[in-house]
Amino acid sequence: MKWVTRALVALFILIVLAGAVIGGAFFWFQQQIHMEGPAAGGEDQIVLIERGSGVIRIGQQLEDVGLVSDARLFRLAARFTDKQDGIKAGEYEIPADASMVDILDLLESGKVILHAVQVIEGATIAQAMRVIEEAEFLTGDMPAAPAEGAFLPDTYHFVRGTTREEVVNRLINAQRNLLDDIWPTRQEGLPISSRDEAIILASIVEKETGGIKDDDLVAGVFINRLNRGMRLESDPTIIYGISKGERLTRVVNGEEVQRGIYLSEKNRETPYNTYFIAGLPPTPICNPSAAALRAVLQPAESEYLFFVADGTGGHAFSRTYAEHLRNVAKWRRIERDRREANGG
Known part of the structure; x- marks a missing residue:
């Protein structure tokens, strides 16, 4: 029976050696990874x-x-x-x-x-779509442009390879989701009968304020004017009727510079010139921010009917036209002093 014993010993040795090999291989594998x-x-x-x-x-x-x-x-x-x-x-x-x-x-x-796509507050759909088109980390063709004012401006983050259509849909859905939250909380008695009208008015507030934190007061002025049957008389609506929101320019010494509104343009009747039309223009004039949308649904309560820039980044508000003219005169002096200080 010695051969049996020798066979068992040999088998045991083989098992030990195999275990050693496997253990060594496993140790090497663990070390490598x-x-x-x-x-x-x-x-x-x-x-x-x-x-x-x-x-x-x-x-x-x-x-x-x-x-x-x-x-x-x-x-x-x-x-x-x-x-x-x-x-x-x-x-x-x-x-x-x-x-x-x-x-x-x-x-x-x-x-x-993550890569950022930034749609600035007050950008038009055309301007926002250019940002999306030029983002090199996005893929796919550009989808059809949505209606003016359909985006919620913000900085959004995406992984490389996201399609441009996915980005457009996300910006649209962001505004829809916000309106789902805030539309039911709107003040009673507003002269706004639909979400579309809220977006239109918010776009005007956006362009008038530029995010300087008095959106609710400016919105309150427009609400007061609408309630009284007064025209909105907002300069940004004139610009949109002329250039679809692109800046107005003129050439000075061979260079293109931004300009204001010409009197002839102010007197030009377009569907967007709120110096001529009653109520709201037919569409938004930009993509309004969340702050502007909230402002038109929860405007500040006041008796103000007019406002003008005050030279400090805010606005001077007034109840009467006479008071408004005095504020306008102050603003004109500030503009003149600035031009003279700049050699112009």
């Missing part, structure tokens, strides 16, 4: 993981740029750590010294690089 990557000491890299990419494609992509030593090991590491199905698409900044496990943790976290 946790050690610093081959790019350690170099610069961090930005890598775009495209939608639908699997671990085979991602591993090869990382090997090609020198962030992992072996794409096959990366695939094994993904399976071993159970992260092969949790990787999120997007643009990542990967540290040069990141291990395979570090990279997998980052790709699973979804902490992608």
Whole structure:
């Protein structure tokens, strides 16, 4: 029976050796996937993981740029750590010294690089669509432009590869969601019968105030005028009727500079000239901010019917036309003094 004993001993030795080999291989594997990557000491890299990419494609992509030593090991590491199905698409900044496990943790976290699309308050749809079209990190063709005033101005963040249509829809939905929240809270008795009318009036308030924090008072003036059957007499509506919101310019010494409204333009009848038309113009004249939208639904209560710039970034408000003329005269003096100070 000695041969049986020798066979058992040999089998035991083989098992021990196999275990040692497996244990050694496992130790080596753990060491490889946790050690610093081959790019350690170099610069961090930005890598775009495209939608639908699997671990085979991602591993090869990382090997090609020198962030992992072996794409096959990366695939094994993904399976071993159970992260092969949790990787999120997007643009990542990967540290040069990141291990395979570090990279997998980052790709699973979804902490992608975000890029900003800024639609400034008071921009027209045409101006906002140009911003979207020129954003190089977006993809796809430009969708049809929505109606004027359909966007909620703000700074939005998107991952590289987002389509331009997705961006347009997000800006539209942002305004709709805001109006869903604030429309039911509007003051009673407002001369505004629909959300569309609220957007139109808010766009005028936006262009008159430029975000200088007295939106509610300016909105109150326009509400008072509408309630009394007075015309709004807002200069920004004249500009929109002339240029669709693009700045008015003239050429001085061969250079194009911004100009004011000519008297002939002020006297020109257009559907947007609120010195001639009663009530609201037919469409918004820009994309109004959240503050302007809230202001027209919750305007400041006052007896003011007029306002003009006061020279400090705000407005001077008045109840009577005579008082308003005095405020206008003050503003004209401020404008004249500024021109003289600037050599003009």
